[in-house]
Amino acid sequence: MLGSSGCAIRPYVVDEAANALSSQSQMPEDDLVLAREASAFYLKLSESLLREVPGHLKLATAVSSGFTQYAYAFVALEADKLEPQDAAAAQKLRERAARMYARAHRHAMSALEASSPGLTKSLARTDAAHAIGLTQDQVALAYWAAASWGGLISLSKDNPDVVADLPAAIRLAHLAWRQQPGFAQGSLASLMGTFEASRPGGSIQQASVYFEQAMTVSAGKSAGVYVAKAESLALPQGDRAQFEALLQRALEVASIHRNLQNDIMRERAAWLLGMADDLF
Numbered sequence: 001m002l003g004s005s006g007c008a009i010r011p012y013v014v015d016e017a018a019n020a021l022s023s024q025s026q027m028p029e030d031d032l033v034l035a036r037e038a039s040a041f042y043l044k045l046s047e048s049l050l051r052e053v054p055g056h057l058k059l060a061t062a063v064s065s066g067f068t069q070y071a072y073a074f075v076a077l078e079a080d081k082l083e084p085q086d087a088a089a090a091q092k093l094r095e096r097a098a099r100m101y102a103r104a105h106r107h108a109m110s111a112l113e114a115s116s117p118g119l120t121k122s123l124a125r126t127d128a129a130h131a132i133g134l135t136q137d138q139v140a141l142a143y144w145a146a147a148s149w150g151g152l153i154s155l156s157k158d159n160p161d162v163v164a165d166l167p168a169a170i171r172l173a174h175l176a177w178r179q180q181p182g183f184a185q186g187s188l189a190s191l192m193g194t195f196e197a198s199r200p201g202g203s204i205q206q207a208s209v210y211f212e213q214a215m216t217v218s219a220g221k222s223a224g225v226y227v228a229k230a231e232s233l234a235l236p237q238g239d240r241a242q243f244e245a246l247l248q249r250a251l252e253v254a255s256i257h258r259n260l261q262n263d264i265m266r267e268r269a270a271w272l273l274g275m276a277d278d279l280f
Helices: 002-024 032-052 057-082 087-115 136-154 166-179 183-198 204-218 223-234 240-256 260-274
Strands: none
Touching: 032 057, 057 087, 057 136, 057 260, 087 136, 136 166, 136 183, 166 183, 183 204, 183 223, 204 223, 223 240, 223 260, 240 260
16 A cells, blocks of 8 residues: 555655746846856756656756756856867867757757647748647747757757758747747847847848847846847947947846846856957
8 A cells, every 4th residue: 555655646746846946946046156056966956857757847947948048158158258268178168058958958849749749840830820839838948948949059050950940949939929928028039039130031120129029028127138139130230339338238237137147148248348359
């Protein structure tokens, strides 16, 4: 009896632990060093638990977001900083970041597919309107799936098979945006702007609309929107004045509204400003 009771209780315990870990991931943290030191253990623990409950949307979101943010903040940015001194070492870091993005994307898409069978296949269709719609509960996971996909593609320019997935990544982001355009204080709209600006034949005007929407939704509290617009629009257009103005605004926002995401973007904004002479 005890053995059978234990088997019955175990799924409940695992699910409760998954809920606790996913909730923990949403707690505010404004110490970048502490976040980095704690992330590795947390990510491994969460990933191990996700294998027990692979369809758990909240936990999959926590794992996917964790790997994506770690890759962006602590690996890819370090590679950019290291590039002028040691190109080979920077490339190794970018390869590591790409693996983390791929890991995040794999976990996210696995959970999304489990909750909406056929979603992955539908994203290959050219008309996103025919794709399976997302529920409100899937929006956060879809956002991180698309964001990690975009990160992987950006670091895989020498891999045509990965780059060819850009339209599918954009379709997934659009499905999430269509369901909840104001998700995460404009982070989703900002991602749409980045995708629009980077896709072949993309509209600069439409990208600007997305970024403006992101700024409005975030009420000026997200430094990431300004950094994204600076890198996606101002830099490719060679507009140094706008580039620096956007990054200065990002620094101001990050200093006023302290949180982990803004601290990450403050660091990137400061580095980009320091590189302005080399970028223009």
